[in-house]
Amino acid sequence: xxxxxxxGRHGLQVEIPDDATVLLPKQNPGLPSEAQALYRALEQPLSxxxxxxxxxxxxxxxxxxxDLTRPMPTARVLPPLLEHLSHVPDDQILLINALGTHRCNTxxxxxxxxxxxxxxxxxxxxxxxxDEENLVRLGTSSFGHPILVNRPYCEADVRILTGLIEPxxxxxxxxxxxxxxxxxxxxxxxxQNHGYEMLAHPKATYGYNEGNPMWEEIREAARMAKPHMILxxxxxxxxxxxxVFAGExxxxxxxxxxxxxxxxxxxxxxxxxxxxxxxSGFPLDLNLYQxxxxxxxALPVLKRGGTLIYVxxxxxxxPEHGEYREIVHQAGSAQGILDLLQQPGFQAHDQxxxxxxAGVLLHAAEVHVYSENLSDEEITGMLCVPCRSVEGTLAALxxxxxxxxxxxxxxxxxxxxxxxxxxx
Numbered sequence: 001x002x003x004x005x006x007x008g009r010h011g012l013q014v015e016i017p018d019d020a021t022v023l024l025p026k027q028n029p030g031l032p033s034e035a036q037a038l039y040r041a042l043e044q045p046l047s048x049x050x051x052x053x054x055x056x057x058x059x060x061x062x063x064x065x066x067d068l069t070r071p072m073p074t075a076r077v078l079p080p081l082l083e084h085l086s087h088v089p090d091d092q093i094l095l096i097n098a099l100g101t102h103r104c105n106t107x108x109x110x111x112x113x114x115x116x117x118x119x120x121x122x123x124x125x126x127x128x129x130x131d132e133e134n135l136v137r138l139g140t141s142s143f144g145h146p147i148l149v150n151r152p153y154c155e156a157d158v159r160i161l162t163g164l165i166e167p168x169x170x171x172x173x174x175x176x177x178x179x180x181x182x183x184x185x186x187x188x189x190x191x192q193n194h195g196y197e198m199l200a201h202p203k204a205t206y207g208y209n210e211g212n213p214m215w216e217e218i219r220e221a222a223r224m225a226k227p228h229m230i231l232x233x234x235x236x237x238x239x240x241x242x243x244v245f246a247g248e249x250x251x252x253x254x255x256x257x258x259x260x261x262x263x264x265x266x267x268x269x270x271x272x273x274x275x276x277x278x279x280s281g282f283p284l285d286l287n288l289y290q291x292x293x294x295x296x297x298a299l300p301v302l303k304r305g306g307t308l309i310y311v312x313x314x315x316x317x318x319p320e321h322g323e324y325r326e327i328v329h330q331a332g333s334a335q336g337i338l339d340l341l342q343q344p345g346f347q348a349h350d351q352x353x354x355x356x357x358a359g360v361l362l363h364a365a366e367v368h369v370y371s372e373n374l375s376d377e378e379i380t381g382m383l384c385v386p387c388r389s390v391e392g393t394l395a396a397l398x399x400x401x402x403x404x405x406x407x408x409x410x411x412x413x414x415x416x417x418x419x420x421x422x423x424x
Contacts, residue, residue, distance in 0.1 A: 005411050006281035008313035014390045020407040025416045026263040030240025037244045038080035046247030051084045055158050061093045062156035064179045068109045072164040075115035097126045098183025103321045129187040138224040147221045148186025161230040165256040167417045169293045172209040175232040176253030177222030194352035196341045206417045232256050267421045271303040272406040278311045278413035285312035287319040292356035294413035301418040308364045314371040324350040334361035
């Protein structure tokens with residue numbers, strides 16, 4: 001049977017055996033009128049007063065938005081939000097790009113994220129996690145880590161977080177407080193939240209918020225940053241908005257997580273020999289760094305020692321920026337990565353993604369990577385196996401495993417959270 005895989009902007013059709021299992025999130029329909037739903041949510045927010053009543057014309061406002069690596073429909077979400085702030089002069093509203101430790105977005109990318117009307121009208125700040133002078137220390141978390149947050153955000157009279165709620169590979173679910181940490185947090189804060197021990201916790205994975213130390217510190221940091229409101233959405237595979245969640249941070253985010261959990265969690269009765277997964281297409285499959293999301297989503301249903309086929313466009317390469325590639329090259333093996341990260345005093349940008357990468361490699365016998373933008377040398381350098389045809393690789397694997405091999409496909413990658421039923 002032919003299956004469309006989420007790949008880049010246009011997808012990839014692949015032929016898979018008829019007896020393969022295809023796991024997809026529940027496809028909720030897009031809202032009949034996104035603008036009306038956004039207006040209504042801002043007029044009747046959860047556990048908070050309407051936005052218009054919260055902000056005076058004398059106030060300064062900071063609005064945090066997601067960078068290019070998130071499939072957040074910011075260009076459709078911000079106009080209704082900004083309309084509710086029409087009584088505030090444009091130059092008193094600052095839009096802050098929540099880059100975390102990612103690279104700055106180009107002017108063309110900002111135009112795609114925000115839409116030209118918004119980009120040309122309001123001041124934009126791209127967060128710099130390394131700029132200590134533009135960070136404020138808000139305190140120390142219960143984990144003993146300093147909480148450093150963007151200064152212009154902290155100095156604004158009214159602070160609003162926007163974002164997308166979707167499954168997240170180590171924070172459980174995205175959205176809500178993640179706009180603060182890692183979005184507009186300092187590098188030191190991000191490094192410690194994303195540190196080896198925090199990420200090694202068994203609940204630092206998809207679907208877990210409570211009991212997940214990374215998530216709990218993220219929430220602590222956001223509480224310290226005192227947002228007045230969040231405006232989060234959920235989307236379907238067409239990037240249509242399926243739900244709007246506005247209001248007090250924890251109440252609105254909890255409502256969104258519950259809705260996304262119901263659509264994303266998919267039970268299976270036993271594990272599979274071969275799993276094909278994606279990174280949900282553009283923009284999530286922008287580079288291999290982001291690929292840990294789709295790879296890790298497959299692990300709960302992949303037999304230990306099974307084979308993973310990962311399909312991602314990676315138009316931004318591995319990428320060139322950051323230290324993800326260098327860590328993997330320096331370590332030279334999956335166990336070598338973990339040994340390196342556990343060395344006393346070791347700290348490197350992107351070490352968290354290298355740690356996820358190592359976990360995938362140690363679970364699977366092989367990880368095959370299909371990408372038209374990565375060379376064989378780049379793929380093997382990241383300790384994976386080049387794949388130039390999904391069908392060809394699958395045929396070779398079926399010959400190796402035998403006709404009884406169980407095959408699973410996650411066409412939407414990390415938009416699906418497969419899990420093994422307790423009695424399986």
